[in-house]
Amino acid sequence: MRTICFYFQVHQPFRLKRYKFFDIGNDHYYYNDFENKSIMRKVAEKCYLPTNKTFLDLINEYGNNVKIAYSISGVAIDQFEMYAPDVLDSFRALVDTGKVEILSETYSHSLSSLKNREEFERQVKLHRDKVKQVFGVVPKVFRNTELIYSDWIGEYVADMGYKGMITEGAKHVLGWKSPNYLYCNAINPKLNILLKNFKLSDDIAFRFSNHDWPEFPLTTEKFVSWLNALDPKEEIINLFMDYETFGEHQWKETGIFEFLKALPNAVFKYSDFKFSTPSEVIKKFDPVGAIHVPHPISWADEERDLTAWLGNELQDEAFNNLYKCYDRVKELNDPEIWKDWLYLQTSDHFYYMCTKWFSDGDVHKYFNPYNSPYEAFVNYMNILSDFIIRLEK
Amino acid sequence: MFGWEFPPHITGGLGTACYGLTKGLSHFDTEVIFVVPKTYGDEDLKHIQLKDAGDVVITEKRMQYEEFWDKFRYLEVGSNLIPYMDPEEFAKIYDKKIFLGSEYREQVFKTKFTFTGTYGKDLFQEVARYALIASYIAASNDFDIIHAHDWLTYSAGIAAKEVSGKPLVVHMHATEFDRSGDNINQGVYDIERAGMEAADKVIAVSNLTRRIIIERYRIPPEKVVTVHNSVEPLSLPEDFKLTKGFKEKTVTFLGRVTFQKGPDYFIEAAKKVIDVDPNVRFVMAGSGDMLNRMIKRAAKLGITTKFHFAGFLKGQEVYEMFSMSDVYVMPSVSEPFGISPLEAMMSDVPVIISKQSGVAEVLKHALKVDFWDIDDMADAIYGLLHYEGLSKMFKKYGKQEVENLRWENSAFKVKEVYKSLVGDV
Numbered sequence: 061m062r063t064i065c066f067y068f069q070v071h072q073p074f075r076l077k078r079y080k081f082f083d084i085g086n087d088h089y090y091y092n093d094f095e096n097k098s099i100m101r102k103v104a105e106k107c108y109l110p111t112n113k114t115f116l117d118l119i120n121e122y123g124n125n126v127k128i129a130y131s132i133s134g135v136a137i138d139q140f141e142m143y144a145p146d147v148l149d150s151f152r153a154l155v156d157t158g159k160v161e162i163l164s165e166t167y168s169h170s171l172s173s174l175k176n177r178e179e180f181e182r183q184v185k186l187h188r189d190k191v192k193q194v195f196g197v198v199p200k201v202f203r204n205t206e207l208i209y210s211d212w213i214g215e216y217v218a219d220m221g222y223k224g225m226i227t228e229g230a231k232h233v234l235g236w237k238s239p240n241y242l243y244c245n246a247i248n249p250k251l252n253i254l255l256k257n258f259k260l261s262d263d264i265a266f267r268f269s270n271h272d273w274p275e276f277p278l279t280t281e282k283f284v285s286w287l288n289a290l291d292p293k294e295e296i297i298n299l300f301m302d303y304e305t306f307g308e309h310q311w312k313e314t315g316i317f318e319f320l321k322a323l324p325n326a327v328f329k330y331s332d333f334k335f336s337t338p339s340e341v342i343k344k345f346d347p348v349g350a351i352h353v354p355h356p357i358s359w360a361d362e363e364r365d366l367t368a369w370l371g372n373e374l375q376d377e378a379f380n381n382l383y384k385c386y387d388r389v390k391e392l393n394d395p396e397i398w399k400d401w402l403y404l405q406t407s408d409h410f411y412y413m414c415t416k417w418f419s420d421g422d423v424h425k426y427f428n429p430y431n432s433p434y435e436a437f438v439n440y441m442n443i444l445s446d447f448i449i450r451l452e453k
Numbered sequence: 454m455f456g457w458e459f460p461p462h463i464t465g466g467l468g469t470a471c472y473g474l475t476k477g478l479s480h481f482d483t484e485v486i487f488v489v490p491k492t493y494g495d496e497d498l499k500h501i502q503l504k505d506a507g508d509v510v511i512t513e514k515r516m517q518y519e520e521f522w523d524k525f526r527y528l529e530v531g532s533n534l535i536p537y538m539d540p541e542e543f544a545k546i547y548d549k550k551i552f553l554g555s556e557y558r559e560q561v562f563k564t565k566f567t568f569t570g571t572y573g574k575d576l577f578q579e580v581a582r583y584a585l586i587a588s589y590i591a592a593s594n595d596f597d598i599i600h601a602h603d604w605l606t607y608s609a610g611i612a613a614k615e616v617s618g619k620p621l622v623v624h625m626h627a628t629e630f631d632r633s634g635d636n637i638n639q640g641v642y643d644i645e646r647a648g649m650e651a652a653d654k655v656i657a658v659s660n661l662t663r664r665i666i667i668e669r670y671r672i673p674p675e676k677v678v679t680v681h682n683s684v685e686p687l688s689l690p691e692d693f694k695l696t697k698g699f700k701e702k703t704v705t706f707l708g709r710v711t712f713q714k715g716p717d718y719f720i721e722a723a724k725k726v727i728d729v730d731p732n733v734r735f736v737m738a739g740s741g742d743m744l745n746r747m748i749k750r751a752a753k754l755g756i757t758t759k760f761h762f763a764g765f766l767k768g769q770e771v772y773e774m775f776s777m778s779d780v781y782v783m784p785s786v787s788e789p790f791g792i793s794p795l796e797a798m799m800s801d802v803p804v805i806i807s808k809q810s811g812v813a814e815v816l817k818h819a820l821k822v823d824f825w826d827i828d829d830m831a832d833a834i835y836g837l838l839h840y841e842g843l844s845k846m847f848k849k850y851g852k853q854e855v856e857n858l859r860w861e862n863s864a865f866k867v868k869e870v871y872k873s874l875v876g877d878v
Binding site: 080081082083084085086087373374376377378380381432434437438441442444445446448449 | 696697698699736738744745748749752753755757758759761762763764770773777
């Protein structure tokens, strides 16, 4: 049997408001409610609601044959509860069909796995509890922020009892190997690893509407013909992408929804592929070998490394100062402090401080509220300085 | 008097100084006709008669002065150098799409002229056009002396002198060497020098500036007179109250974040202080072409939870900043005068100023350091923060000292210059 495994990332950060030096010590509210609400409503109307409806229709039409998985960050769920309960209902309806798997991740879509294991595990548990409370299911497969993965992060995840984890099929890690098999963690082989087929995923996520792409326009027949052209021994095609691909990155007018609606039919008609959730993949297949990832990888940019979030002076300074707060946050054990602590960890804040995007282009600019990485840094540090004052009280 | 800006529409110290000076002159019954490129209607006109150069209707009559236009055309030098330009606004102009906000126009009204296409060149064209209009004003008004402030108005001053035959005084508030170090703009330098050569007297805002004028512009020393600037008493709103959100003492840098102002030395000194005493906060308020580099440097030094960037402050925010400050530092590499330390002292903030500033010549109750000596600077900051006797003394005597600096005194000296040229005015 051969299968397609769809996983979509659903995430919205709590964007920070313009926080001035004069506010330090005086104003302890950090979020831009107006912007967060309006972006949430916009994305809900353009992406979440129509795409959820499309998948619900497909599941109703094809029954047991259409399966998908989502990872929904805790901060996104919080914002659905605040600004878009209708979206949350539509996700619930999908989960209730039993054909949709929800994955585990860190509550605040954070980079904690790279810095503080205790906090990482705390956040994973928080998120698991939240998913249980909202959707009534307990996730079995883990997805780390931005698909960040390394051998030791995999080990943490295995120790927490997860059977599987998904990450990027990064070329520099795979070498001659194919991402289209199940692998296992190099330290703890009990943890199964699913690797993103970035070529086929990005054909949909990034290139679908690109007129300069030689393969434009992408039809479902063409896409299925690429699947058929693969070595028949290659079993699993992992198509991982941001959920905002549908209706946001690729506008409705590009025909992305029509593509989605027609895809299952084309797959069933012209190929022997089926759809499975990550848990089903792990159940049905055996790993072909271990994958060695000594240095963390991610799904971002050409380099597939961490440099979108960490590495320049600004990012490292902000990140290190943030995690210095942990002991004190724990000691205080104050619900308001815990909440801000979570929200300040969201990876997007560090993404906005990236200086690479003078070269790396459009994806980084998407929804970026700042004019420059310097502005993002100054604003973040003003807020963090206030947060530190609260910790010292 | 030919100026380029007048409060409230100011971008730098020039407008403030022109205002103080004309106000001071009014104490000596000196009548001033002040010409600026564009008036807005909300300037304080109690002391002077403000002429709007843009009010001059272009008629046939004015065309007879066409010869001056020709004369100054050679001064048009292709460049995009903007003196006293707020760097943030400068960046906006570079980023051509954003420069239409109304706030922008109000703040930097002098660049209004330059909105027409090729920017840099137009500034010099405006200088020449201003000169043309000046000759018309000179022909149609009655006056005894011509006084031109900074290079932008020197062509106007020369033109007015040619038409009227009246003596010319040029006032150097800054030299091109202060603004640009040794990488000067030759066009600006040429205008500055032509203005001073044509002038009957040159007023420098400090001895430091006077020396530069003599040494680098080759102006005869006997022609150059130093008249120090002063400061207006502060008028704070009645209900002015500020809540400082933290307990640490605060050390402030306030000014354009550019080479001239020495922000890099401030950061290095801050690092040294924080290493010894983490219970201090530093603030860099202002923006400029070195700001991003400064942010990166602070991040690299690992001090950004104690070193804050407040951005460009305007109006009341400046006083808020002062009232939060325990030490004010002006580490300028080259500062012809520097009014802002005086404003800080008015707000009871002890100041540390660089020896390379004109204001260092008039202040006794301020700590003076070499801008490059960051150890000395750090030491001075630490001292003012920790030895209460020192800061108390500086506050007490500093305020007195500044209050004794009056624009009337500066104006009196300017009047003496006038008298030396035309007798009593």
